[in-house]
Amino acid sequence: MAISGLIFVCMSRQTLQKAVELAGGQAPLARGIRSRLPESKVGQVHVWGWLNSVKAEVPPAEVVIPIAETVGWQVTPHELRPDIYPNPTDACPVEQKAA
Numbered sequence: 001m002a003i004s005g006l007i008f009v010c011m012s013r014q015t016l017q018k019a020v021e022l023a024g025g026q027a028p029l030a031r032g033i034r035s036r037l038p039e040s041k042v043g044q045v046h047v048w049g050w051l052n053s054v055k056a057e058v059p060p061a062e063v064v065i066p067i068a069e070t071v072g073w074q075v076t077p078h079e080l081r082p083d084i085y086p087n088p089t090d091a092c093p094v095e096q097k098a099a
Contacts, residue, residue, distance in 0.1 A: 012059075016050055019068075027043075
């Protein structure tokens with residue numbers, strides 16, 4: 001893994017940890033994701049896996065916006081996955097973009 005990839009993994013993991021803390025833990029974050037994606041089977045074990053994964057693509061793309069919504073946009077899609085959301089306000093609600 002290149003240095004820039006390693007930095008990306010660390011940044012994303014730190015942001016995901018921040019989301020976990022804002023949600024009140026791994027299980028509450030997983031419940032928040034499931035409430036926004038009813039077909040999702042995401043559980044606490046998945047959140048733990050994302051925090052402890054060596055892959056750069058964590059969290060998975062399909063849960064990025066539900067995570068941001070769960071924590072009231074205190075963590076943005078760009079902070080979680082800058083490879084998918086390259087601009088700081090990508091996928092944020094209009095009122096969030098104006099802030």
